Structure formats: C-alpha cells, structure tokens
Amino acid sequence: MMGIIEKFKFIKPGEVRTRFAPSPTGFLHIGSARTALFNYLFAKKNKGSFILRIEDTDKERSKPEFEQDIIENLKWIGIEWDEDLYKQSEREDIYTKYLKKLLEKDTAYYCFCSEEELEDQKQEQMSRGLPARYNQKCAQLSAEEVKKNLDAEKKAVMRFRTPAQKIVFNDLVRGKVEFDSSLMGDVVIAKDLTTPLYNFAVVVDDFEMKISHVIRGEDLLPNTPIQILLQKALGFSQPEYAHLPLILGSDKSKLSKRHGAVSVAEYKKQGYLSETIINFLAFLGWNPGTEREIFSLASLIKEFSMERVQKGAAVFNIKRLDFLNGFYIRQKSPDKLTELCIPYLVQEGLLEPVFKTESYPPAYGGMSISQKYRVVETKEEVSFDYLKKVVAIYQERLKKLSEIIELTDLFFKDKLHYDKKLLKWKDMSDEEIKNVLDKLTEVLSEIKDADWRKKNLENILMLEAEKIGDRGKILWPLRTALTGKKASAGPFEIAEILGKGKTLKRIKQAGGLIE
Numbered sequence: 001m002m003g004i005i006e007k008f009k010f011i012k013p014g015e016v017r018t019r020f021a022p023s024p025t026g027f028l029h030i031g032s033a034r035t036a037l038f039n040y041l042f043a044k045k046n047k048g049s050f051i052l053r054i055e056d057t058d059k060e061r062s063k064p065e066f067e068q069d070i071i072e073n074l075k076w077i078g079i080e081w082d083e084d085l086y087k088q089s090e091r092e093d094i095y096t097k098y099l100k101k102l103l104e105k106d107t108a109y110y111c112f113c114s115e116e117e118l119e120d121q122k123q124e125q126m127s128r129g130l131p132a133r134y135n136q137k138c139a140q141l142s143a144e145e146v147k148k149n150l151d152a153e154k155k156a157v158m159r160f161r162t163p164a165q166k167i168v169f170n171d172l173v174r175g176k177v178e179f180d181s182s183l184m185g186d187v188v189i190a191k192d193l194t195t196p197l198y199n200f201a202v203v204v205d206d207f208e209m210k211i212s213h214v215i216r217g218e219d220l221l222p223n224t225p226i227q228i229l230l231q232k233a234l235g236f237s238q239p240e241y242a243h244l245p246l247i248l249g250s251d252k253s254k255l256s257k258r259h260g261a262v263s264v265a266e267y268k269k270q271g272y273l274s275e276t277i278i279n280f281l282a283f284l285g286w287n288p289g290t291e292r293e294i295f296s297l298a299s300l301i302k303e304f305s306m307e308r309v310q311k312g313a314a315v316f317n318i319k320r321l322d323f324l325n326g327f328y329i330r331q332k333s334p335d336k337l338t339e340l341c342i343p344y345l346v347q348e349g350l351l352e353p354v355f356k357t358e359s360y361p362p363a364y365g366g367m368s369i370s371q372k373y374r375v376v377e378t379k380e381e382v383s384f385d386y387l388k389k390v391v392a393i394y395q396e397r398l399k400k401l402s403e404i405i406e407l408t409d410l411f412f413k414d415k416l417h418y419d420k421k422l423l424k425w426k427d428m429s430d431e432e433i434k435n436v437l438d439k440l441t442e443v444l445s446e447i448k449d450a451d452w453r454k455k456n457l458e459n460i461l462m463l464e465a466e467k468i469g470d471r472g473k474i475l476w477p478l479r480t481a482l483t484g485k486k487a488s489a490g491p492f493e494i495a496e497i498l499g500k501g502k503t504l505k506r507i508k509q510a511g512g513l514i515e
C-alpha cells in the first residue's frame with residue numbers, strides 16, 4: 001500500500017486542496033451540502049483538488065447508512081471528489097503517532113478524573129462565578145503515577161496543555177478573528193491512543209492531506225483556535241480558513257426540522273431536481289453580484305469567488321427553491337421529464353412496470369423508454385409515449401416531480417370520485433348541467449376516432465359553446481367530468497389523451513351523479 005507521504009508527494013506547492021469532512025451521524029443535511037459545494041467550487045475554480053473525508057471517530061453515533069446517504073446524495077447533486085474517499089476510522093495509526101508525539105513533548109497528558117469529579121469541579125467554579133474549565137488536577141502527575149493508573153486500567157482521557165494566548169487569524173469570509181485561549185482550559189483531544197476526538201483528528205488529517213483551505217460552517221468557528229494551537233504544538237503549517245454563514249429558516253431562526261425538510265434526500269424525494277439543489281445551495285451565502293439567477297455547476301465553478309461569500313446569515317427561501325425547480329422542469333425534454341415522473345406514479349401504486357421475463361430485473365434498476373407499464377386499477381397496458389403525453393400537459397405548471405401524482409392520477413383511474421357540485425358552473429341548475437352533458441355526448445359521439453384530436457375537439461365544442469353564449473357552461477362541466485378536479489389542464493387536451501371511449505364514459509358517469 002502506498003504510504004500517506006508518498007501519496008501526496010506529487011502535490012504542487014501552492015496547490016489548492018479543500019475537503020468536505022462530514023460526520024456520518026445523520027443524513028446529508030442541506031447545510032452540509034452547501035459546505036461541500038463551496039469547497040468543491042473553490043477547489044475547481046483554482047484548478048485544485050477536493051477531497052471527501054468521512055469523520056467517523058464517534059463510533060456510537062456514526063452509522064454506515066448515513067455514510068451511504070452522504071455519498072449517494074453528493075453524487076446525485078453532481079459533486080465528485082478527487083482521490084479515494086478517506087475514513088478516519090481507517091487512520092488510527094496516524095493519530096496514534098501524533099498523540100504519542102504530544103505526550104513525549106509533554107504538551108499532552110493523561111487525565112484520570114472521573115465524570116463526577118469533573119462535574120463537581122464545574123459546579124464549584126460556577127458557584128464562584130468563574131468560567132468552567134478543567135482545573136488541571138492531573139496536569140502534574142508524575143510518570144510513575146500515570147503508569148500506575150494506566151496499568152490499573154483506570155479510565156483516562158488525553159488533554160492538551162492549552163497554552164494561554166491570544167489567537168488571531170484572518171478568515172477569508174469574516175476577516176480578522178480573535179480568540180483568547182486562556183478561557184478554554186486543557187481540552188480533551190483523545191479518549192486513548194487510538195481514539196482521537198474531533199479537534200485532534202481534524203488537525204492531523206488536514207495536515208497529512210495537505211489541505212490548503214478549510215471551508216466550513218460558522219458553527220465550527222469556536223473550534224478553530226484550539227485547532228490552530230494544536231497545529232503549532234505539532235509543528236504543522238496553518239491552512240487558510242473560511243467560515244460560511246449560518247443558514248436560517250424563513251423566520252430567521254437556525255434552520256431545523258421545524259422548517260420542513262432538511263436533508264438532501266428529502267428534497268430529492270419530493271421531486272426537486274439536482275440542478276435546482278445546486279443552484280439553490282450556491283446562493284445560500286454567495287451571490288454573483290449580478291441579476292443572473294440560473295447557474296449550472298460548470299458556470300458556478302467559473303463565477304464562484306470567496307470574496308462574494310457573505311458574512312451575514314443566509315436565509316432559506318423555499319419560494320426560490322420552487323421557482324428554480326419549475327424553471328429546470330420546463331427545461332427538460334418531454335422524454336426526460338417523463339422518465340423522472342414515472343417512478344412517482346409507480347411508487348404511488350397507480351402504475352406498475354411490466355417486465356418481460358428475459359429482461360427482469362431491468363438494467364440499472366431504472367425505467368427505460370422501451371419499458372411498458374400497466375395501470376394498476378384497470379390493468380390496461382400503456383406505452384411510454386402515452387405517459388409522455390400525460391406528463392407533457394403538466395410540464396408548464398409542475399413545481400415538484402411529486403406533484404405529478406395529484407395532477408395526473410385521473411388518467412390512471414377507472415372511476416372518479418367527486419361531489420356533483422363540482423360540475424356546476426356559476427348558477428347552473430342541475431337540469432342545465434344534465435342538458436349540457438347530454439349535448440356533449442351527442443356531439444362527441446359523432447366524432448370519428450381518427451379525428452379525435454385536441455384541435456378538432458376544440459373547434460367543434462367551441463361552436464356549441466358559442467350557441468349557448470357562456471363558454472363556461474359547456475367547458476366547465478366537461479373539464480370537471482373528465483378530471484373530477486377544480487383545477488387541471490384544459491378539457492380538450494385531456495379528452496384527446498383519454499380517448500373517445502373514456503371521455504364518453506366519464507361524461508356518462510357525471511350524468512349519473514345528477515339524477
């Protein structure tokens with residue numbers, strides 16, 4: 001296996017190297033995805049490398065399914081990392097080496113204080129109005145005492161002898177940042193020689209991986225001073241820092257589950273497109289400085305600059321998300337959009353794929369254009385082209401792919417269930433509705449199958465509507481009879497797709513409600 005040093009020896013001096021370092025303790029959060037994107041954009045813009053590092057040192061909270069979700073959803077939004085991904089759980093030897101180094105230099109020491117003892121110390125300090133920090137009880141233990149405790153397997157942690165000093169650094173987003181480490185106390189950096197905690201593992205990895213820029217959420221800013229001190233203690237160079245602004249919900253409180261979906265997977269499930277997510281994330285704390293709103297990943301790489309990342313919090317605006325998604329949905333070819341919508345109809349139980357025995361299971365587990373489908377309720381087989389027609393009439397108004405279910409279910413049902421009041425236009429009486437439905441049956445029955453096209457239907461029915469005077473009196477009962485819905489696409493396009501037989505059947509069903 002290639003050693004870590006060898007692996008990095010080809011890195012050019014001054015090369016930009018960024019990393020996304022998620023802990024797999026939850027699904028890929030929209031805020032984390034924003035961090036990943038900004039790291040990716042900054043690296044690519046500067047012709048550098050972007051790496052993915054899974055920070056799974058917390059063995060209890062890290063779960064393989066979260067790691068899987070992070071990887072899958074990064075790929076889904078199009079963020080690809082360079083090099084194989086790194087996992088902290090596979091790098092214990094490296095941490096051990098550096099922990100030993102700190103112990104040898106006596107910049108770190110073993111602490112054997114129990115949790116109760118620490119709690120008592122804290123209470124005591126607080127009662128005296130002092131900041132709570134470790135009282136250094138174990139800071140001066142002799143080598144013999146430490147050995148005795150370790151031999152007796154007394155529970156221990158490792159603490160960093162935090163030097164008391166002022167730490168000043170330039171943050172690429174926030175400018176000059178200052179901290180006073182005297183308030184921090186001797187922080188715990190590892191549970192034992194093979195179990196480093198976050199601050200220590202990050203410092204070692206950022207150095208070993210030659211990270212030039214640490215770009216991460218502002219919530220991690222308080223960790224930066226201790227990381228800088230650890231870098232100094234280990235003789236490491238200091239990367240540049242850029243802390244990205246917090247993301248707030250529309251009510252200006254920190255974005256959380258209360259505001260709705262927070263994981264990328266949930267947005268995907270609702271039918272937001274990956275292009276939408278990328279574009280939306282880019283604007284959470286960055287803007288191009290122009291009116292331009294639409295950016296592909298490639299154009300973001302071109303336009304992105306850290307100077308245009310704001311310091312103030314970014315507000316999550318779901319209206320913008322919907323606007324962008326509608327835009328990208330309208331850009332899709334009808335074939336592509338249909339492919340994207342079909343899984344929702346299948347998931348809802350309206351459609352089922354028909355597998356030819358020899359092609360089961362389908363390659364890639366996906367739905368291909370040649371695939372046949374069956375309407376679950378009626379058992380009719382429908383072609384991809386038929387589904388394409390159904391989807392196409394809603395392309396303009398679709399905001400999320402999941403809406404396709406509610407919009408098009410009428411095409412996959414035998415009988416519609418609705419209240420007869422729905423058929424009524426303005427103050428039409430039942431009798432008037434009945435007459436209109438009869439008239440529709442009469443006129444439509446005469447149209448030949450070959451002539452059953454939207455334009456033709458429109459010409460013929462508009463003539464009838466002129467005769468009645470109020471168009472609504474014929475178009476409304478027709479449209480509602482065909483759809484069972486207050487709002488839908490227009491009656492002619494729906495009638496064309498339903499075909500003559502079903503159109504007449506639905507008008508008859510509507511008539512049945514009146515009697």
Ligand code: GLU
Pocket residue numbers: 021022023055202215216220
């Ligand atoms: N693993 C840390 C987290 O998920 C981030 C580490 C870092 O970016 O420094 O919060």
